Every structure is written in C-alpha cells, then in structure tokens.
Amino acid sequence: MRLIAFAAVLLCATPVFADPGLMVSDAYAVTASPGAKSGAGYFTVTNTTDTDDRLLSVTTPAAAVAKVHTTSVDANGVMLMRDAEDGLPVPAGGSLTLSRGGDHLMLMGLTAELKDGDVLPVTLTFEKAGQITVDLPLNPVDQPAQ
Numbered sequence: 001m002r003l004i005a006f007a008a009v010l011l012c013a014t015p016v017f018a019d020p021g022l023m024v025s026d027a028y029a030v031t032a033s034p035g036a037k038s039g040a041g042y043f044t045v046t047n048t049t050d051t052d053d054r055l056l057s058v059t060t061p062a063a064a065v066a067k068v069h070t071t072s073v074d075a076n077g078v079m080l081m082r083d084a085e086d087g088l089p090v091p092a093g094g095s096l097t098l099s100r101g102g103d104h105l106m107l108m109g110l111t112a113e114l115k116d117g118d119v120l121p122v123t124l125t126f127e128k129a130g131q132i133t134v135d136l137p138l139n140p141v142d143q144p145a146q
Contacts (some may be wrong), residue, residue, distance in 0.1 A: 021049035022090065022129045029120050029136035030100075035113050039063070041105030041122060041136045046095045054127040055096060056087040062120040064109025071102050081106070087127065114138050 027043035047053055058066045070084040079101075088103055090096040098104045105122065114120070118138040125131050 022047055022053065022126065022132065024124070024132060024134050027134050027136050029105075029107070029114075029138050031110070031114055031138065034115070037108070037110050039107040039110060039114065039120075039138075040100075041107060041120070042098045042100060043134065043136070044095055044097045045090050045124075047090045047092055050092045051128060052092050053090040053129055054087040055084075055090060055124060056127055057125045058105050058122050059125075060107065060120055060122040062111055062114075062122075063107040064111065065106075066108075066122065067106045069104050069106045071104070090126070 023046045025044050025046065027041070029039050029041045031039040041058075045055065055068055058068055060066045068084040068088055069081045070088065072080050072082070074080055084103070088096055088098075096103075107120070116139045120136045120138060121133060122136055123131050123133045
C-alpha cells in the first residue's frame with residue numbers, strides 16, 4: 001500500500017502541462033482529520049505564455065462543492081477565507097501558487113472518507129487555457145506546511 005501511495009506522490013509531483021502553455025506542479029490535498037467532510041488543495045500554476053490567464057473554477061467528483069478561495073487578513077489580524085468570485089490571476093511569464101495559509105482550493109462535502117495516499121482528481125477551469133485535470137495526492141508525507 002505504501003508503494004502505491006509513493007507512486008501517486010511521484011506521479012503528482014510530475015508537472016502537468018496544459019495546452020497552451022500552463023504547467024501545474026507540486027499538487028496535493030489535505031483534510032483536517034480522518035473522516036473529515038472538507039479538505040483543501042494546493043499547487044502551483046506556471047504560465048509560460050506571454051498572455052495573462054485566470055483560474056476561474058474547480059470541479060471534482062470527490063466533493064459536493066469545490067471552490068477557489070482567496071485568503072486575507074483583516075484589520076484585527078483575523079484570517080478570512082472568501083470565494084474568489086472573479087478567479088485568481090496567472091500572469092504571463094509568471095505563476096500562481098495555492099498554499100497552506102494562502103489562496104487554495106476548498107473541497108466541501110467530501111463524497112468518501114479519504115485516507116493518506118488517496119488521489120483526488122480535480123478539473124481546473126482557466127479563462128483562456130480551458131480545462132486541465134490534475135490528480136491531488138492526499139496528505140503526502142513529503143509536503144510540509146507552507
């Protein structure tokens with residue numbers, strides 16, 4: 001079983017290229033605890049083109065609701081998570097990083113209990129590049145909190 005989990009981590013650590021010119025790397029997901037009904041997804045999107053793009057939405061069969069969330073801190077130091085209603089920018093020649101404590105995918109109403117090494121398929125929809133499907137390994141041991 002550990003070999004399967006390790007293989008899933010290696011596969012997901014390999015960048016996924018999308019046409020035209022987006023690359024998704026360092027993808028993984030976490031849940032708060034075994035049996036949790038929500039989780040989060042993280043990755044980096046690198047835009048190798050000379051045209052800005054935008055991550056608009058996410059879908060997955062692994063959750064009833066999947067959303068792109070932005071994170072900010074209010075004047076009182078309280079961290080706030082909100083739907084990124086207009087999506088998140090992926091600048092030309094730059095990147096967008098979704099990370100713990102920052103912008104992320106929010107997965108609510110998980111459809112099954114997830115365990116270490118499980119893989120969640122997610123489809124990312126971009127304004128210009130269209131849809132890209134990425135596998136997010138759950139809680140890979142080599143991903144530290146960022």
